[in-house]
Amino acid sequence: MQLAWKLLWTKGTPFYLPTIILNGLEDGRASLPPLAPRPVKDLGPIALFNKDPWGTVSISLSEATVAGLDTIHDQGFEFDSKTGAFNAKIGFDSLVLAGKYSVDGSGLAGCAVAAATVLLGLLPPRSSAAAADGSELDDEHIALARNYQAQLAQSPTGQQLVGAYYDNNDAMNEIVRGDTFFRHAFPTVVTDGKTSRDFADQTTVAAKSPNDPARSVGDPTYRLHAFKMQLAFARSAAKLWENTGDSKYLEVGKAKDEFYHQATHGPAQGTTTVGNVMEAIRNADPGAARALATQSHLALDPIYEAAEREIDEAHARWTAANVTRPYSELARAVASDLGQGTFSDAFGVPSLSLSGTIEIGGSGPNVTLTLTRLTTDIPEIDIALSTSLPDTLYDQVVQSLADAQFIKDLLRRSVENALGTKSTLDYLSTAVNAAIAKVLAP
Known part of the structure; x- marks a missing residue:
């Protein structure tokens, strides 16, 4: 396992994990496409403020993804040979949350x-x-x-x-x-x-x-x-x-x-x-x-x-x-469209935990890792909006977002969920198992 894990972080090899995420892997033993940006659940509409002439102004965030997964880096792993428990630490140098926003004149969801x-x-x-x-x-x-x-x-x-x-x-x-x-x-x-x-x-x-x-x-x-x-x-x-x-x-x-x-x-x-x-x-x-x-x-x-x-x-x-x-x-029935645009924020995630189990068995060398959980503490997210609204309205929306800790908490939770989906864990499991198969190959 030590050799396979090292292979995943060795630049210049087909098994270098950042390259696999960016370009995919075709090894004969495993086939992986590039890992697409992770989709994020839509949020809103979320009420921001109430002011004439717009009434109660709400924002919706949609079609968002988390990109930059190829900036992944290694922080080591632990393996308990008695229980099969596997725990690894990784990080991302720069993830990018980006999507679309729309602002309307109706008050909808909030805290x-x-x-x-x-x-x-x-x-x-x-x-x-x-x-x-x-x-x-x-x-x-x-x-x-x-x-x-x-x-x-x-x-x-x-x-x-x-x-x-x-x-x-x-x-x-x-x-x-x-x-x-x-x-x-x-x-x-x-x-x-x-x-x-x-x-x-x-x-x-x-x-x-x-x-x-x-x-x-x-x-x-x-x-x-x-x-x-x-x-x-x-x-x-x-x-x-x-x-x-x-x-x-x-x-x-x-x-x-x-x-x-x-x-x-x-x-x-x-x-x-x-x-x-x-x-x-x-x-x-x-x-x-x-x-x-x-x-x-x-x-x-x-x-x-x-x-x-x-x-x-x-x-x-x-x-x-x-x-x-x-x-x-x-x-x-009372919604009025006030404008749309895009939003984004870039941030690093210093440390994430990956956990799962390793099974050893079958005929010949056979080691399989199954990742089951990703846990992390996403830093505070402060999204920037494209200037697609009238100046006065734009300034009010930006200030309200900066003050709304509730929305920041929702965004953090949404990013955590996007990174920890089963499809993401299965992708990483397949990449690790390809490196294990390479190391064990005669």
């Missing part, structure tokens, strides 16, 4: 947490768009959420939960800001005289003193209301799936179940402190939530059963009198 905060009346925004993009850090609920997000990201299970939030933000916004039962229920449903605003305040107080047993979450009334809101969200997602056929509403439902089970089982079950919840997540198996989410034990919980009865009755009444529609459908 789901901020949108929910506006629903509760907790946030008196300077503009509806400012609240939507999550830039209103003077709201303590959002500021605390971001603080705990940073803490969650320090453990594998927490990273899974934070990643699920960003991966499903689009669907969440369609539900939270659309014409849905959840949008109706979230600010209005009452549990023991309290609304979601009251429970949000309780959570904020507990989060400010995470280890104070007098400031707790998860008591029976809290759990009952939480179940109601989870069910309202789930019913709205299912209805949108039924109406649109878009699988993102199925995925956000699964992510909601995984998040709930990860955060509410084990040491943090029942009345507890926020500190205990965070500790339980830090120590949890990242796969445990997926396993728990497939079980039906909640049906045996009397609190859950009570919530389900109330919400299903309310949902039936609401859907009989209303049509469930995603927010993008509502906004499409």
